Amino acid sequence: MSEKGWKDLAAGGKITEPGNAAQYKTGDWRTFIPDVDREKCINCLFCYLYCPDMAIEVKEDSTLGEIKLDYCKGCGICSSVCPVKCIEMKKEEK
């Protein structure tokens, strides 16, 4: 999201367009990045259910899709709840 100057913002910090949370790319908070071992994954989708940022996609056939890195904060909850430990949190090179 481009950062506006004070003259271009709604007064008092009001958000005047509803549903704009998607514009807030929380991915830039990330230090650790999830690395999924697709061979080990059993598609239980616990990671999808637990992700606080809805950053995990599910495919049409109900299997694990991509992790949307624009929003993944790297919190590691997915890795923690994974029953087969197929998600490893790795230090992200920036």
Next chain:
Amino acid sequence: MNNKLIIKPLTGAAAVSEAMRQIDPDVVAAYPITPQTDIVMKFSQFVNDGKVTTEFVPVESEHSAMSACVGASAAGARAMTATASAGLALMWEILYIAASNRLPIVMPVVNRALSAPINIHCDHSDTMGARDSGWIQIYCESAQEAYDNVIAAMRIAEHEKIMLPVMVCQDGFITSHAMERVDILEDDKVKQFVGELNLPFPLLDTDNPVTYGPLDLFDYYFEHKRQQSEAISHVFEVTDKIYNEFEKISGRKYNRVETYEMEDAETAIVALNSTIGTAKDVVDTLRQKGEKVGLLFPRMFRPFPAEEIAEILARLSAVAVLDRSETFSGTGGPMLADIKSALYEKENKPVILNYIYGLGGREINPAHIEQVFSDLKEVQKGNEVEKLTYLGVRE
């Protein structure tokens, strides 16, 4: 001007509730606290008697009173409350939220000392403490001024360039409970003057949903504060315009900085609220004796009309700043700091004396004011005078 003359004997508190009745705000949320109680008591009677259409919210604390006003104002309502002393202190957190959310709430404040020891009488510790909360502050000498300025404040607050809350202050008991002659405007005139409220982005406009008060971190908070400073920078021009309009309907002219006998004054007292009334009497007496003395009253204290005040004071030889509160900074009262700072850029500066007076309702009599002018005279003669005096305290 074809004004019908309506004169009522009113206390300062009653005068303010009369103004509130005529404004007929959408929402009043208030909690009673001495000496503001009379405002809320009389206004709630108007609500009970069907004299206003206001939704009255009898909240359980001042924190809730201001919170309810914030909610109402964000919803698009014209919201008012009133408070004093500890009540204002309890609102503290929400005062900043009202100003920062740019909500044009108007709040009469009846100045009273802060605890401890507990005290119900007048000093200015309450509103002086709130001077940097982002609210506009207007001070009033009399019941008439309080009545007029509550009406004018509504328009200042709601002006599109401003959108900030306003406190209209009067002295506890001295003004709030003393009966005076007050000239009242016709109901229709006030209604017309304040006009229909049309706030931008009301929460109740469900077709255009908005969010008030979201989390605002290092990436945007600073910009929103800068907007507040910008709004403050327009307050003087807007106030001048509104005061001019108010003069047209009332015949009474107000100024950001009020002066009394200042044209050829050599020394002056700077003070707020009812003390100005006492001091005017002393100035009249001294003027009859040929002494060139005057008064300056910063009606608007926030924002502080520094340039205008400096312009007037810079040509004097000595000035006494009377503070009815103590900052405990060790350097004098709150108004002293602003007056001194205003004069810093001036080449010619008067000698400035500071008097802390009237704390907890301690009387300020003509004799005290005479003493101050006599001290200023000593300064003129080149004699040493105490720079900071606790006027009226027992040694």
